[in-house]
Amino acid sequence: MTELKIAYSPLNDAALILVAEALGFYDSEGLNVTLIREANWSNIRDKLAYGMIDAAHILAPMPFAAALGLGPSMGRIIAPMALGANGxxxxxxxxxxxxxxxxxxxxxxxxxxxxxxxxxxxxxxxxxxxxxxxxxxxxxxxxxxxxxxxxxxxxxxxxxxxxxxxxxxxxxxxxxxxxxxxxxxxxxxxxxxxxxxxxxxxxxxxxxxWTLKPEKVLGVRAAWAEANPEATIALTRALLRAGQWASTPAHREDLIRILARTASVNAPWKAIELALDGSGLTFDPQTATFPWISHAKWFMGQMVRWGMLSPDHDFDQLARHVYRPDLWREAAAPLGLDCPLADEKTEGGQPAGWEIPAKPHNILMPANQLFDGGVFRCA
Known part of the structure; x- marks a missing residue:
């Protein structure tokens, strides 16, 4: 068994990390996981930086901001998957x-x-x-x-x-x-x-x-991932399995029960239920967990737009330094998930369902549209 520590913030979108522990998916993948509940994102950032944890439920822009010199360093972080969308x-x-x-x-x-x-x-x-x-x-x-x-x-x-x-x-x-x-x-x-x-x-x-907005990712210390390549794939696979379970309607009450626990989100059942109904949170591993390079570039583009960052950076290189679609594909294929052929897509401009080229079958995606009609295309 490979041991690792994973931190999370008490939010509904930490569900995959919590479900994988509750249902024994970590154990079945050969992982001995200790979960650590943290009150704020700064604690998670700092514990990743000092090697006090190995992986975490993190805000998707965090590793890019740190790598670009915005705030304290986190060390190199990789993201083999997203933890859902919206929320x-x-x-x-x-x-x-x-x-x-x-x-x-x-x-x-x-x-x-x-x-x-x-x-x-x-x-x-x-x-x-x-x-x-x-x-x-x-x-x-x-x-x-x-x-x-x-x-x-x-x-x-x-x-x-x-x-x-x-x-x-x-x-x-x-x-x-x-x-x-x-x-x-x-x-x-x-x-x-x-x-x-x-x-x-x-x-x-x-x-x-944004109808399918990126939000949180699985952040893993690159040093840990490089020292434990098979365990990194096993961790990603355990969380994808949790996504398959959590996105099944028949499991809704059990999902709320897991989230409502004192050691998990520790919020009222009704609030969790209302949030699952109204925040658009989705855990579908097929449509909401792929680490799209275009998402990474959109986040960094926002930092430039709001004057937090100069545009004089190689954003493509940095995006691929953090987001790892290759690891997602390696973990997802044995689960029967379809694997996108490209690492990027146009964000926005899709008011209805559409298809993404993938193997062995194309993926039917939900709408992908921003409220003001904007479209983001990677350069």
């Missing part, structure tokens, strides 16, 4: 919601709500009020990019007209309740728990922004 929601306080409505009906489309937000920003400026404050779980995170894109779609300057703070997801609801922040974007089930407790209302979720 985040944006919640605003009851007070902000009322001001956005202003006696009328709230337009919940992303473009419509962004225009209402722009109106509120201007009204606050005239009234001499401070900037709206939104929380995200990490600076270099999909949550931050989603909120900035949403804000900018109405012509606002996200850097100058909104205040951003970093808060662990499980603490965000209390900060809304106490009036410290006006809203937040986080992984489920914390927005759903906040809404159930009357602390605010969910404005939109990942599928409204």
């Amino acid at each position: 985040n929601s944006v919640l605003v306080s009851a007070k902000l919601k009322a001001r956005l409505e202003d006696g009328g009906k709230l337009d919940t489309s992303l473009l419509g709500s962004a225009r209402l937000l722009a109106r509120e920003v201007e009204r606050r400026r005239k009234e001499g009020l401070g900037r709206l404050v939104f929380a995200v779980p990490f600076t270099w995170s999909p949550h931050h990019f989603v909120l900035r894109h949403w804000v900018a779609s109405a012509g606002l300057d996200p850097e100058r007209q909104i205040q951003w703070i970093v808060v662990p997801p499980s603490r965000m609801a209390d900060m809304v309740k106490d009036g410290v922040i006006d809203g937040f974007c986080s992984g489920s089930p914390w927005p759903q728990a906040a809404q159930l407790n009357g602390h605010g209302e969910i404005l939109f979720s990942d599928p409204d922004y």
Whole structure:
């Protein structure tokens, strides 16, 4: 048995890591895994950097940000798979919601709500009020990019007209309740728990922004992976098996039960259930776990777009330095999954189901569309 330590954040999208432990998939793949629950992403980053853990459930942009000199180094991290798609929601306080409505009906489309937000920003400026404050779980995170894109779609300057703070997801609801922040974007089930407790209302979720949005990946220390190549494939295979199980409708109640455990996500059953219904979270190993190079480039493109990074980097080389589609294929083939022939695809521009060339059979993919009609093509 190969021993390893895996960290995770208490979120629904850590499900594959939790399911693989609960159902014995690690053991059956020859792995003796110790799971470590962490309160925030900085802890996970630092423990990877110092070799205190071997792998982790991590935000997809984290290893790129670290490799590009944004924040402390993590050492080299590879990502042999994604851990699903979607799963985040944006919640605003009851007070902000009322001001956005202003006696009328709230337009919940992303473009419509962004225009209402722009109106509120201007009204606050005239009234001499401070900037709206939104929380995200990490600076270099999909949550931050989603909120900035949403804000900018109405012509606002996200850097100058909104205040951003970093808060662990499980603490965000209390900060809304106490009036410290006006809203937040986080992984489920914390927005759903906040809404159930009357602390605010969910404005939109990942599928409204991007119908199949990349989010978390399995991050593995490259040194560990290189020293344990067979175990790396076994770990990836165990998590793909967990994806097969978790994406089966008949297993839904058991999945909620695993997530609700005190040692797992430790959130109310109802919040977890609402999140699985409303956040678009999918664990389908065939359509939501491949580590697309185009996803990696999109994340780094967002860092450039928002002034976090200069464009003077070889993004293709860095993407392939971290994302490892070859390892996914090696782990997936024995499970009967179809393997994409290419490592990249166009992101956006697909409003309905479409096919990706793969072997032995093409893969029928769900819609892949961004809310503003944008299309991202790799250079």
